[in-house]
Amino acid sequence: MSRPAARRLPGIRFEIQAPPVTDALPRMDVAAFVGFAQSGPLHVPVAVEDVADFEAVFGPAPLLAWDAERGEPVHAQLESAVRAFFRNGGRRCWVVRVAGASAKTNTFPVPGLLRCSKGVPVTVTAALARARSEGSWSDGAKVAASLHREPVELVDWSRVGATGAELKVTAPGGVSVGDLLRVSFDSTGYSLLVPVEGVEPVAQEAAPKGPGPVSRRVTARVRAGRVLWQQTDVAPGSAPPFVSWLRGKGDEVSLAVTRMDAPGPNTKPRVLTLTLDLDPKDAPPAGTLLRVVDSPEETHWLLVESVHLGGTVGGAVQVSGVVSRVRGSTPVEVASASAWCERLTLSLWTRRGEEQPAQLERLGFCPAHPRYWAALPTDVERAQHDDQETLPSRLPEERLPQDWRQGVPTERFPLAGPGASDEAFCLPLGLTDQPTAYVGCTPPAGDSLERDGLAVFNADLFLDPGVKSVGLEALQAQADFLRYQSSNPRSLRGIHAVMDRLDATLVAVPDAVHRPWVLAGSLDVEPAWPGKPLPEPPWGTFLACALRPPPKPAPFVAEPEKPSSGQSFTLRWGTVPGTDVVYVLEEATRPDFSDAAELYQGPLTARTLYGRDSGTRYYRVRAERGGTTGPWSVGLDVTVAPQARWHLVPEARYDVGPLLAVQRALMRMGCARGDLLAVLSLPEHYREAAAMGHAATLQSPLGKEEDGVPPLGFAERTALSYGALYHPWTFVSEEARPGPPRRMVPDGTACGVLARRALERGVWVAPANERWTGVVALNPAMSAERWLDLQEAQVNVVRQEPRAFLTLSADTLAMDPDLRPIHVRRLMSLLRRAALRLGATYVFEPNDASFRRRVQRGFEELLGGLFVRGAFAGRTREGAFQVVTGDTLNTPAQAEQGRFFVDLKVAPSQPLTFLNVRLVQSGERGTVTEAR
Structure with a gap:
C-alpha cells in the first residue's frame, strides 16, 4: 500500500534564499607561469586549475639538451613548477608556452578524404589536417578516418542538373543545412553527393507513442547549389599515368610509374596495382590517396589498400587499391537505376604506437555544419574562445561546441582542421564504418628542437620585442598601443602576454635559468683492435678432427646501430655450424679490450643490453665447441648517444645576460601593472657568492644592457620591490611518480606557498616559516654560516629545518626598508586592487560634500575590515590607517576639472622575526621568560 503524501497547512509560505556571498577582497592567489612545454598554444595564456588541466593541454616536460657534466638529460622546468604550485596550495594559474619563430606545425593527410573547391571547374585535392599546436610532439601520431551512415528515405531526385540539385527526402528529425547526403544507384558504381544548402519542410508525421524519445519523421525539400558524382571501380587508360602524392608536410611528390596492372571491368572489386620506381623508405603507406592523371580531362584517385616492398619487376614498390573518379555532369547510366539515400558524418581517429586510439565523431563534411571537421580549432583558437573575460561578448554561434573543448583528464585531441579555405565541401572516398589504415605525418626539415622553436636559447624567447626596451613610465602605454591602437593590433608575446590577465598577482619564469645549449657534433670513435690469432697447434703430431677450432661468428651487428642513452639495443651474431656450441660475449670500454668483461656465455646468438649510459663500448664474441675455443669475431664498437643531440654549455662558460634581461623585464612589468610580484630564481650551480652578486647586479642601476633590456634606473627603484629572489634548487619527490x-x-613551490598564505591567512602575513611540501633535499645546500649574508643580500634561502624545508625570510629586492618585506608589497597590491574595484562604483557621481562623505565611509569600511583581520599595525583604527578626502586635497580648482583624490595612509603590520627566550633557575624550579 502506498504511503500518502504529507499534508501541509493551507496558505502562503515565503522561502528566503540567501544571496551568494561575494568576495570581500580581490583574489591574490592566482599565479602565471611562462616557459617551455611540449604542446599547447604559443604566447597565449591558458587557465589551469589542476595538474590534469596542464597535462591535457601542454603534455609532459620536453627534453631540451644533454648535460655532459652530470651525464643526464635536461628537461623543461615549466611542468615541474606548475605541479609544485598545486602541491603547495595553489588553486589556479595561467600558463604561457613560449618558443621562437622557427616553431613548425606538423600536417597529416586524412585517409579517404577529398576537398572540393567552389570555383569552376571544380578542383579536388587530398585533405590535410594540422596538429593542434606547433612542435615535434606530434611526430609519432597517426590519423585514420571512418564513416557513419544514417539511412534517409529518398522521395524524389529528378531535379538534378549542372546548376545544382533539389531532392525530396524523409528522415527522423529532418535534414539540416550543412548535412551531406549521398544518393547511391544500384549496379552502376555511381553515387551523387549533395551538400545541403537549403531545407524547406513539406510534411511532418506525428511521433509514435511509446517509451523513450522518438524523433518525428519530417519530409523536406533539400536544395544544393553544387553536387558531384562519384564513380568507383574504374581504371585509367593503358599507358602509365602521372601519379602524385600529397605528403604530410603539404608537398606534392611525383611518383614514377613503371607498370600498371588493372583487371577487367567485370572484376569486383576492381583493384589497380601500380609499380613505382622509388626507394622503399619513401613508399606511400596504406591509407594514402594518390592522384592518378592519365589525360588532361581525366583524374582518378587511388586509395592505397596494400603496399608491397621489394621484389617487384621494374621497380621497388607496388601499391594496390580501388580507383574512384569525381565528375560534375550527370551520367546517363543512372536514369533507370533504383536509388537509395543516406546521411554521412565523419569520425577522425588518432593514436600513438600501441596506445588506445582517440576518436572524435559526428563531424560534418560541409562548412555550414556546426561540427565541420576542417573547423576543428587549434590550441590558440581554443584558448581565445575559452577566455572567460571575452566569452560573454561573443555571439553564441562563434563559440566552440562543448564537446570540442576536450577537457581533462585525458589529453586533448591532437588534430585541428586546416583552417578557412574556399572549399565547397569534402567528400569521403573508400571509407568504412571502422578505420582501416593509420597514416602519419612527414615532419618538416630540421631537428626536433629546431621545429619546437627552441634551438637558440636567449631572452627573446620570453620577451615581447615591442616593449622589452621600454622604460617603466611608458611600458603600460606602449603595451596598450600595440594591443589596441596600432595599425596592426596584436597580442603581446612571452611574459608580457600576462599583462592583461588581471587576476594574476604572481608571475614566474622557471625556464629562464637554463644554461644555453649547442648542437653537438659526431664523435671520432677509435675502431676496435683486431683480436690476437689463436696459437698454432704442435705440428708433426696427430691432431683429432674434433679439436678443430670453430670459426668466427659472423656477421656481428647491433640493432639499432646508434642507440640513445637509456635505450636498449641487441647484439646479434651468426650461427657457427655444429652441435653443443657455446658463445662467449665480452664488453670493454677500451678498443684493445684490455678491460674486457664477460657478459654472456651460452647457446643463444643474440643478447639484449639495457641501461647503458652515453659513451662508446666495444664488443666481441667467439664460439667454443667441445672444449675447443675459436677466434674472436671482428670487434664491434657501439656508441650510445645522449638522449639529446644538443648539449648544455659548461658552467664555466655560462652567460647570465639572458637571465638578467628576463628578470629585469619581469620586475618592470610587475611595477607597471602595480600588483604583480615576480618570483625569481637562479641557476642551479650558483653558490653563495654568486647568488649575492646576482642580487646586487639586479639592484644596480649602472649595469650594462642585456639583450636589449636596460637595467632598472634610478627613477625605477620602486620596481625592485616587485621581485623576490629564491635559492637554491630543490629535490622533490612527486606523487604518483x-x-x-x-x-x-x-619558483613553483614559492608561488604555491604565497598562494596558500593568501588564501588561508591573507597577503599581509609574511609568507615565511611555511612548509615546502614534497621537498626532500636541496642542491646546492647553502652554508649555514652564510645564511645571514644571503639574507642581508635579500636572497630568500630555502633551508632544511628539523620539521621541514622552508624559508625564514620573505624579502623583495627593494632598497627601501619599508617595502622590503614581501607581505608589505603584496598588501599594497591588494589595496590597489581593492581601491580600483571600489572606486569604479563612484564614477559619474556628483562631486559634492555628500559624495565625499560616502567615499570616505566606503574606504574606511574597507580598511577597517583589513584592520580587524590584522593587516595593519597600531592599537586603534586611527593609528592603523587614515582616509583623506578633505578640502586640502580636493580643491575647488580640481573639482572644476572633474578630479577627485583619495589618500589612503596605512601602517602595515610587521612580523615577529626574532625572540629572545631566557631560561632562569630559581631554587629547585626553572622558569622560562621572554626577554624583550
Missing part, C-alpha cells in the same frame, strides 16, 4: 626525486627550480 616512482623513481628518484626530481631537481627543480624553487
